[in-house]
Amino acid sequence: MKKINIAIDGLSGCGKSSTAKAVAKILHYKFIDTGAMYRAVTLYFLQEQVNLTSDKEVTNALDEISIDFTFNKESQKNETILNKQNVENEIRKMYVSEKVSAVSAIKAVRVAMVAQQQEMGKDKGVVMDGRDIGSVVFPDAELKVFMTASTEVRAKRRQEELAAKGEQVSLDEIIENLESRDHQDSTRKESPLLKVADAIEIDTSNLRFDDQVQKVLDLADHRITEAKIL
Ligand code: DC
Numbered sequence: 001m002k003k004i005n006i007a008i009d010g011l012s013g014c015g016k017s018s019t020a021k022a023v024a025k026i027l028h029y030k031f032i033d034t035g036a037m038y039r040a041v042t043l044y045f046l047q048e049q050v051n052l053t054s055d056k057e058v059t060n061a062l063d064e065i066s067i068d069f070t071f072n073k074e075s076q077k078n079e080t081i082l083n084k085q086n087v088e089n090e091i092r093k094m095y096v097s098e099k100v101s102a103v104s105a106i107k108a109v110r111v112a113m114v115a116q117q118q119e120m121g122k123d124k125g126v127v128m129d130g131r132d133i134g135s136v137v138f139p140d141a142e143l144k145v146f147m148t149a150s151t152e153v154r155a156k157r158r159q160e161e162l163a164a165k166g167e168q169v170s171l172d173e174i175i176e177n178l179e180s181r182d183h184q185d186s187t188r189k190e191s192p193l194l195k196v197a198d199a200i201e202i203d204t205s206n207l208r209f210d211d212q213v214q215k216v217l218d219l220a221d222h223r224i225t226e227a228k229i230l
Contacts, residue, residue: 003125007133010147013154020129034130038104039091040082101184132191142223144199
């Protein structure tokens with residue numbers, strides 16, 4: 001069966017990663033959460049107190065970073081590995097969320113991450129979620145989805161996710177973080193978040209999770225059939 005690449009971009013916290021993961025599982029594709037990669041870089045920069053305004057410090061730090069994913073059979077989750085350490089829980093914490101937009105706006109960081117992401121998808125069969133997948137990483141992706149949801153819905157989902165991991169954060173704090181990241185991610189100079197002309201928008205505010213997964217699967221099915229014919 002001919003494989004395609006699926007790019008899922010969109011606002012923070014609208015369910016891109018969980019949708020991408022479910023779609024990848026059903027299609028037997030690889031799932032790559034590129035936000036996790038930017039979060040891992042941010043965690044490293046925080047740990048090493050890298051000065052974000054120093055090109056030299058940023059470049060040197062990037063040379064020290066290796067990011068991988070491992071599949072945890074028990075939790076059935078892809079987990080992020082930074083320099084051989086499992087950082088999956090740490091990178092989801094609020095102190096990382098607060099800095100990740102600033103780190104991911106740095107050109108050198110984007111160049112390094114995009115190169116790795118393109119390598120991961122070069123043989124097709126990848127579902128990748130992020131902000132610039134359809135625009136920069138895989139401009140030729142056979143299927144591009146742009147996901148949105150209302151701020152309130154996104155904040156409630158994020159609050160539940162954090163609470164499940166034992167981090168209690170107020171709805172106001174989460175809304176502030178989501179809105180500030182949306183703003184920074186959409187207005188930055190390097191690869192801003194945007195809906196490209198050939199992306200299909202899915203608003204998940206009133207969709208059940210299974211329905212949003214099914215929508216992407218239906219679209220993928222069309223594109224896979226088209227790819228087979230061409
Ligand atoms: O998907 P997420 O919310 O975990 O992503 C965290 C941050 O990483 C997000 O605020 C912007 C940045 N990011 C990016 O700039 N480009 C991507 N392809 C993915 C994420």
